[in-house]
């Protein structure tokens with residue numbers, strides 16, 4: 196989604212701004228721009244629709260340089276994606292603002308500012324911020340004081356970066372609902388919406404909190420909290436390998452991330468398993484006592500993370516014996532919810548900044564849940580900071596827009612949660628836990644075996660290259676795996692794909708099945724296998740073409756109208772994690788065959804920080 200970068204230094208900072216924007220490209224955007232204070236003290240702006248590369252070549256031509264500047268990649272919410280609507284937005288010729296988020300009262304503010312004589316040159320909600328700030332700056336004379344006054348009038352979400360030619364010794368930042376991080380250098384400082392943008396220049400970061408305003412000068416950073424008090428924010432040293440933003444030997448980030456799964460699953464397990472049980476303390480010092488009280492679990496998430504929650508529902512009810520509901524955050528947040536007594540509220544998110552999931556968590560806080568738990572991949576995210584308990588997935592930065600390794604590590608984390616809840620509630624037999632802990636230890640090896648099937652799956656992908664529609668089937672905990680398979684295929688290959696619980700086929704979707712409709716099925720050898728086989732017969736009888744990923748012992752035959760891909764054997768409970776891998780590879784190869792932009796599919800953004 197939108198990205199912010201800012202820099203103040205004694206050297207030319209345009210290359211730093213552009214490199215930062217490129218590092219944020221993976222989030223999705225439609226235009227980019229920057230504003231730099233040049234040697235004559237004038238604030239100069241460049242904006243382009245399309246890729247950051249367009250902005251970069253415009254910058255080369257314009258030979259724009261300076262020691263203070265802000266930059267932005269935009270993903271349109273208010274106003275079409277075009278140069279006129281791209282950030283930075285100016286008021287007069289000496290004040291520039293970039294903004295992530297949405298200003299909800301922008302119409303009222305726009306009316307008022309127009310009445311005061313301001314002329315608008317874009318359709319964005321952001322432009323009201325810069326004119327409002329300009330008005331306050333004229334009134335109050337100091338940029339920092341003016342920003343503190345201006346944000347009081349803003350309703351909605353924002354991460355803001357501001358520069359002005361009137362006070363060229365500072366960048367100002369304000370955070371409410373949209374993350375911002377200050378990067379600390381030696382005699383130079385930086386600002387970004389994600390530390391990844393600044394990893395080239397520093398490894399020391401200060402995360403702004405909700406309501407914070409920061410004044411970033413070349414050699415100092417001052418922060419005020421929501422109440423206006425000066426505060427110190429902790430400085431964190433970042434250790435994650437900078438290599439994450441590099442594709443290495445792989446053609447796409449998505450393929451690299453699929454192949455990282457054995458390693459990151461291993462990392463997600465590290466330090467969380469004792470010899471024969473899960474260490475409940477991994478969820479926090481109060482988790483053991485809290486989990487013993489849990490009588491109900493409510494999971495809330497979006498997209499792929501929601502699918503992880505759907506799998507967990509089967510696990511939590513079966514292995515921990517606790518009722519569990521799962522809902523997409525965009526619905527949950529606007530619904531009047533009846534909270535069961537002693538309910539644990541669980542959010543799942545790769546980014547930890549998804550607007551709907553965060554809003555659901557904030558609502559839940561007032562609704563009387565026992566506690567909130569975040570399963571998240573970003574330790575510094577808003578979701579983690581605002582939850583009572585956290586279990587971090589250790590997937591490392593995920594650059595491909597289509598989520599892969601984040602999903603499988605979420606499933607591992609949710610299995611750890613299931614086993615912890617089961618033991619804390621006394622519902623899980625010790626030998627079952629021991630067996631599953633052993634299986635979890637073997638999981639990275641099993642995932643490696645599934646990845647070794649890549650050449651086979653690449654061939655299977657040829658069946659899809661010309662197709663327009665596909666059905667994905669699964670039963671039990673494989674139904675959400677089918678949903679995730681369908682989501683991956685539609686996201687990156689643009690083939691229409693739908694998932695159904697296989698038993699539901701005869702209640703409607705069977706009408707769609709003919710020889711042009713491949714039907715993908717995941718079939719581990721579990722107690723639902725015989726029923727699933729009958730569902731597959733229903734498809735074959737209508738001329739449907741089956742692609743079945745099945746356990747070698749499932750007794751499903753390759754042959755006329757059925758392509759069988761034999762999977763390594765795996766414990767039933769962990770099969771959703773393993774069976775996800777071939778579906779990821781299938782989508783990837785189909786997308787490559789169709790020539791789509793695999794890592795940045797059209798219309799999508801990596802981190803959906805707006806509603």
Ligand code: F6R
Pocket residue numbers: 497498499500501543544545546547548549552596597598599682686801802803
């Ligand atoms: C799909 C995908 C999205 C995200 C969803 C939630 O490949 O990536 O569906 O899963 O936007 O994002 P997080 O997990 O960051 O909350």
